[in-house]
Amino acid sequence: MHPAPSLIVFTTLSGLGFGLMVWLGIDPPEKGGWVMAVFALLALALAGIGLLASLWHLGHPERAWRALSQWRSSWLSREGVAAIVTIGVFTLYSGIIVLQGQPAPLLGGLAALLALVTIGCTAMIYAQLRSVPRWHDPLTPLLFLLYGLAGGGLLAGKITASAWLLVALGIAQVAAWTRGDKALAQSGSTMETATGLGHLGKVRLLEAPHTGGNYLLKEMAFRVGRKHAAKLRMIALGLAVVFPAAAGLMTDPKHLLGGLMVIAHLTGVLTARWLFYAEAEHVVGLYYGKR
Incomplete structure (x- = not known):
């Protein structure tokens, strides 16, 4: 297969970003506050850049939103939906720690689980292909x-x-x-x-x-x-x-x-x-x- 730079960046950076979300979700920095803010921004930036790189690979990036409707049958669609939900939950979880200084273990565990699901969906885009x-x-x-x-x-x-x-x-x-x-x-x-x-x-x-x-x-x-x-x-x-x-x-x-x-x-x-x-x-x- 042709090793497109956009796909290499996508799978590498998004994996790192969502992987970091897993760790922050189950074990946030003890110092909290600005330390959590830095780590959270890093995780969101890596995941965001990776997802933007995947859009770059599309012939018509402006139509990417249509792929989200096929989540019942498409791992690509499931990955997009999972990524959006994960980023939303993780942002809420990080905001609570940064702004209130309060731990939110249940929400953090949910964010970690969703991040794992997102990585798994990305992997299944490739693992499902019998043609490769x-x-x-x-x-x-x-x-x-x-x-x-x-x-x-x-x-x-x-x-x-x-x-x-x-x-x-x-x-x-x-x-x-x-x-x-x-x-x-x-x-x-x-x-x-x-x-x-x-x-x-x-x-x-x-x-x-x-x-x-x-x-x-x-x-x-x-x-x-x-x-x-x-x-x-x-x-x-x-x-x-x-x-x-x-x-x-x-x-x-x-x-x-x-x-x-x-x-x-x-x-x-x-x-x-x-x-x-x-x-x-x-x-x-x-x-x-x-x-």
Whole structure:
């Protein structure tokens, strides 16, 4: 799949934003007041920028509101509705703490739960797609949740908990890459099924279906070299998982090291998200002889 920058920004920043909302909902800063205001604004900004990036990806962003009406059948619509409700509840919850200095554990728990639901809906946009075997896997929603919770925890200063979540994330990410590399071959989709000519026997491509490029080839048949993918996986794993997890478990990070952990994690997540799209083989590519 074509790794569109808007989708990479969307899934990365919104995951961090809603992940931070989870931590703030269940364990707000003890100092409250302006500290909570700073954290809340950061969470809302990350989630908001991510959602705006998703609108940028649309051909007609002005029509995005129409997608909200399809929540009964569309995970994209459910994600939009869940995001709006979550932001509303979280803003109310944060306002109570900032303005009144009063804890609101029930409202905070609801905001945290809604934030998790929103991340889950984002993940299901991809996990539901049988046409992309690499994404159609139970590990996809698990990865989205772990990325959101681990990154949000780093931003919230929950270093120890985040470090263990990063360990789990690293294991899940390696497992997802391993399973994903075999997913297309194990899906049962072949050039014979793609062309509908399987009854004739083994099919091979003699000439391309057309002489020029098209939307499907641009968006659905993007290919990344194996050597480049292997290097990028190491970079993503090292920055997003290994460095911040090791620093969190082996040291007591201060502000400077904590900031470096967040920057490294964010850089690694952006790399992993690029791979998430670039390595995803859509079965339509089989029709064009691309595996």
